[in-house]
Every structure is written in structure tokens, then in C-alpha cells.
Amino acid sequence: MPRPIVWRGAGLGNEIFPWAKAYIASRELGFRLLRPAWGLNRRNYRQEFGTSRLDFLQHATLRLAMPVVTVTDELVQSTGETDYGAAMRVLDAEYGWSRRRSIILLHQGMAGGHLAIERARGYLRNTLLGRLPERGCPDDCGPDKGQLRVAMHIRLGDFSQDSTGPQPGVFNRRLPLSWYLSVLETLQERYSDSLHIDLVSDDPLQAAQMLSGWRTCDARSRSILEDLSIMATADLLVCSVSAFSMLAAFLSDAPYLWYRPHLHEYGDFLSISGYKSQQMSGGTGENLKKERRIGCDALPTRGVAVDSSGELPHWLTDFLTTKAALNRRSADLVRCGVVPRHSSVPVSEPLSS
Known part of the structure; x- marks a missing residue:
């Protein structure tokens, strides 16, 4: 056979x-x-x-x-x-x-x-997937408080380090710590106590020391499949330039942040993998033509390019605000929650699709 x-x-x-x-x-x-x-x-x-x-x-x-x-x-x-x-x-x-x-x-x-x-x-x-740690984080907020769960992947190990970080087409490089800090500051300013960070790293103790000013969920060693499940079920992924982060984003449905200087430019569009000729003649090239044809440059995207400022697009922060509200258990019917008797949308008016 x-x-x-x-x-x-x-x-x-x-x-x-x-x-x-x-x-x-x-x-x-x-x-x-x-x-x-x-x-x-x-x-x-x-x-x-x-x-x-x-x-x-x-x-x-x-x-x-x-x-x-x-x-x-x-x-x-x-x-x-x-x-x-x-x-x-x-x-x-x-x-x-x-x-x-x-x-x-x-x-x-x-x-x-x-x-x-x-x-x-x-x-x-x-x-x-399906290997989330059974023990929750001690810093978890109460069950009635909506949380925005962010998984931040910091790849260390044998990844080399330089001041500029990985350029387009270059892998196996660490991201600048300043980029992670800018992203965290942006999220903290916007979501404050609703923000919950899961730190994922091949060296969690070193990563926690690098971000010592931030409270993160258990900087303990977890299995690789636990880390993958945490990232794939988060509301937002902050990716490193690594195959593991790409796998987590591939298995997730949530938006994810990517280091802007690592992306290759094609006019008004950016790509991780389009720097090779065979990729531009394949999937990357086809998707570039499709996005240009249907004019999607102003629409939300799962992958979000973020530069050193850590600034996030307005549509993403609005989406994450909604996601944090949806996460509150007090309004979850199957968790003994309650919902408003009257909808904010008049029932006489049809919803547009």
C-alpha cells in the first residue's frame, strides 16, 4: 500500500x-x-x-x-x-x-x-491546538471584567541581534526591544486595566527580564504546544519574525502585528515573502493583483504592519475595543450573564449586509 x-x-x-x-x-x-x-x-x-x-x-x-x-x-x-x-x-x-x-x-x-x-x-x-495550560494566570482579572488578551512572542535563543532588526527577506533575527515596548505602550494607553499580556518565548525568563516594567502572565516555561495554543486563541498576536509566529498566525483567526521594516514594499502594498521572483509569480503576485483590482488598500487586514512608533490603525483599536467588550462574562448568556432587553438597533430597520 x-x-x-x-x-x-x-x-x-x-x-x-x-x-x-x-x-x-x-x-x-x-x-x-x-x-x-x-x-x-x-x-x-x-x-x-x-x-x-x-x-x-x-x-x-x-x-x-x-x-x-x-x-x-x-x-x-x-x-x-x-x-x-x-x-x-x-x-x-x-x-x-x-x-x-x-x-x-x-x-x-x-x-x-x-x-x-x-x-x-x-x-x-x-x-x-487544544493544549492551553490548565492553571490560569494569577494576574487574571475577575470573571466579570472584559479583557483583551494579547499574546506577545519574543524569539531569543540562537536568533542574532542587531540594532536595526531584520530587513526584508532576512529571518533568524531578533526584533528590537524598543518595538515591543512601543506596542505595549500603545496598548496600555488604550486599554489600561482591560489589557492582559501572555508572554510567549523560547526563553521566558530572559524575555520577562527584558520587559521587567510590564506585568505579564506567568513568565514560566511552557511546552511548545501550550505556547502555540495560547497564541492561536489570543485576541491579538504580536509576532516575532519567526516560523513559529507565522504558524500561530496561520492557525489563528485573530489579527496580528508584524514588524514593518521586515516587509518588502510593492508600491502601496507590503509583503513578507514577495521578495523572491518565484513568489511574485505565484501566490504573492496573484494576491497583489487582486488587492489592486478590488481596491482593498483602505480595508482592515489580519496582518498589520507596525513601525517603531507602535501606532495602530484606528480600525484595529476599534475592533479590539469591541473584542474586549465581547469577552466580559457578565454579558455572556451561557455563563449566567445578562443582555439588554432592548436592542440598540431598532427591530423595524433591517440590517445592511
Whole structure:
């Protein structure tokens, strides 16, 4: 029976790409999915997922027993398709993988970015999320007070540091501390006691020391999946320039802030990934044409570019004010809350859509 397979990796934000691609291929071609061999991962993700240290032996045995085909980025790009499922259908029509009695498809690379693995988003959400810490933050406000929950990701570790921060197309760089502080000051000025910060970092103690003037929720070490769940369920994400922040934003539906100097300029538009020619000929280029065609430059966006001033657009602060109000439990009917008897919108007037 044909089986796609994924093989080792590094950080979770990078690891999910071959995993998601293998999942999409298994659905498109009717293959059985084999999850990553976490036992080989240097970051001990096997403990996160509850797998054996020797789980890679099953992968190795299959690779010895069956022919292996590596689906490279170059092979996928040759199809002209951004969506990974569509690319797999084109390649399968050419190479007949699904018609072979036994074969292993080995998936790798990050071509197409998160747009390419959109079809795996539901699977990844079901698999990776739902691991919020059971113990709440001691600084949590009372159950009747609306809170705006902000998850701030500060990536430290082996990320290099410079005074200017990452420029367009440059990754594995720390963001300037001044940028985080400007964002926090803007949020604090606007939302005051309603603001709740969850600090997420690979080195939470150092991150807490860097922001010693700010009260944050438990600067304690959490599992990577707990951190991911905290970020994906927040009302607002403050992202670092890292694959982990991008994964959290991909799995979340909330707006997120991105460091403005890291974005590449295309006239009146900005992009994380459009600096490569193949990206401009793919998803980034297509979306740029679409936004220009429908004139969306003044509409709200999930991703919000924020410069060193920390200033936020008015539509975002209005949205977050509404979100904080919706979070108050005293007006939540299923939590014994109450709502006004009379709506502020006259029932005789239809709502415009």
C-alpha cells in the first residue's frame, strides 16, 4: 500500500510544512499518512506528542523495504501550481504514483509557504491546538471584567541581534526591544486595566527580564504546544519574525502585528515573502493583483504592519475595543450573564449586509 512519509526536522514552525504536505498528498492520492519521526528531532518534540524515542525506526524500515520518491520544491514548482494538492494531482498524472503497488513519497521544503498548505489548516488545528495550560494566570482579572488578551512572542535563543532588526527577506533575527515596548505602550494607553499580556518565548525568563516594567502572565516555561495554543486563541498576536509566529498566525483567526521594516514594499502594498521572483509569480503576485483590482488598500487586514512608533490603525483599536467588550462574562448568556432587553438597533430597520 503506498504511503507518504515525512522525515525529521527542526523547529515546529518549519516542521509542519513537510508534515502538512504529506497530509495533503495522502488525501489527494489515497495514501496512508505517516507522522513525523519526532524521536530524531533535536528539540525533543517526541515528549510533546507522546511518541517513542525510537519512532524513527519504523520510518527507516519502510525506506529500506520500499522504493522512495522525494517530492522536492523544484518538482512542485515545475507544475506551476501554488496549492500543494493541485500540484500533487499534476505530478501524479505524469508519474502515476497512485497506480503503483508500493511506494513512499517523501515530502520536503517550504515552497509556496502557508498558502500552499491551506488545505491542511483544519488538520493542523485539530492536531496541534487544544493544549492551553490548565492553571490560569494569577494576574487574571475577575470573571466579570472584559479583557483583551494579547499574546506577545519574543524569539531569543540562537536568533542574532542587531540594532536595526531584520530587513526584508532576512529571518533568524531578533526584533528590537524598543518595538515591543512601543506596542505595549500603545496598548496600555488604550486599554489600561482591560489589557492582559501572555508572554510567549523560547526563553521566558530572559524575555520577562527584558520587559521587567510590564506585568505579564506567568513568565514560566511552557511546552511548545501550550505556547502555540495560547497564541492561536489570543485576541491579538504580536509576532516575532519567526516560523513559529507565522504558524500561530496561520492557525489563528485573530489579527496580528508584524514588524514593518521586515516587509518588502510593492508600491502601496507590503509583503513578507514577495521578495523572491518565484513568489511574485505565484501566490504573492496573484494576491497583489487582486488587492489592486478590488481596491482593498483602505480595508482592515489580519496582518498589520507596525513601525517603531507602535501606532495602530484606528480600525484595529476599534475592533479590539469591541473584542474586549465581547469577552466580559457578565454579558455572556451561557455563563449566567445578562443582555439588554432592548436592542440598540431598532427591530423595524433591517440590517445592511
